Amino acid sequence: MSEPSPTEIPQANASVIDFIEKVRARVATVVVGQEVVVERLLIALFTGGHVLLQGVPGIAKTLLASTLSRAIDLEFSRVQFTIDLLPSDILGSEVLDQRTYEFRTVQGPIFTNLLLADEINRAAPKVQGALLEAMQERKVTIGKETYALPAPFLVIATQNPVEQAGTFELPEAQLDRFMLCHRLGYPSPEDEREVLRRNLDLGIRREDRGAIARTEFDMIAEQPIGSTEQLVSAMESVHDVHVSDAFLEHVVELINRTRAHSALELGCSPRAGIAMIKASRARALIHGRNYVLPEDLYALAEDVVLHRIRLNYEALADGLTGPGVLQEMLNSLGRKAMPQAAS
Secondary structure, three states: OOOOOOOOOOOOOHHHHHHHHHHHHHHHOOOOOOHHHHHHHHHHHHHOOOEEEEOOOOOOHHHHHHHHHHHOOOOEEEEEOOOOOOHHHHHEEEEEEOOOOEEEEEEOOOOOOEEEEEOHHHOOHHHHHHHHHHHHHOEEEEOOEEEEOOOOOEEEEEEOOOOOOOOOOOOHHHHOOOOEEEEOOOOOHHHHHHHHHHHHOOOEEEEOOEEEEOOHHHHOOOOOOOOHHHHHHHHHHHOOOEOOHHHHHHHHHHHHHHHHOOOEEEOOOHHHHHHHHHHHHHHHHHOOOOEOOHHHHHHHHHHHHHHHOEEOHHHHHOOOOHHHHHHHHHHHHHHHHHHHHHO
16 A cells, blocks of 8 residues: 655644644543543544443543543533433423423533533433434434534443443444444553552542542643644644545455455445544544554554444354454455555
8 A cells, every 4th residue: 555755745733733742641641541542532523523432330431531621622511321311311302481481492411512421322222313313413403493513523422341231232323423433441550550549649629618539530620721723723634634545445445345244244334434534534643644554544443343344143153253354354455455565
């Protein structure tokens, strides 16, 4: 896969790179490690995508979203999804004003820049459906009126992959609307030691006539490190990142392989290819490049593709896994790309 040399394309905007580094440094003062997750959230933020985070409780998913929103001066809302949640609890509703006897619209928590949908798979399907319009079209219908959501608008959803009681599997139509699905693991022993050291120094906070123990959320600085104008500049810079014809062809090749693979009953939609291109451009910018590289495709493939494919019964019976099938396709794609890269 031949790519242009750095001298052929202007370098990424230095002020944007500085902004990105400051945001990552601010997040690192609160969240230990998780650099890859931070990168994925910035990719989604710079491209207008949505992120699904899968991981067990207690690995800083909520803390990470809250820290990022305050670092860039964004409005932040958190909704705890439960079985009895109603669409109006998220979108808002029309209420009767007792003084004027007229209906007025009360907007729900979805009218924000960054919405954390905590344990999204615990909500009933009708609530999942209510999110589809918002995630895809950035608008919400309440009664007979349609309201545009704030810009930027990003959904960060979390899902516990272990606990299945009282949960609903997300439909393919909704999964496809998540640009990225990132799977979080436990921190390394070194990072966990740093987490414990920081916790030892938190102390207490006096409140009213008593005191409460401080948490990691108390470490989040109120003063943002970046403005929304800087965020807009970063979003504009993403569109200046060069994508070669060779890279485009390999994205098309990978997406089409998911549709023709004998082990898969469901392959990727065209939305997956769009997500791969957008995410690759944003990742290149975050790494200080103004052009995409094959490493961007390989680094993002699992997050872009894996939640969009489904193994068939025969593949499951043979013990195959989604990551294994995806890796096979990537290896095959790499072998095909080698002659082009060498030429």
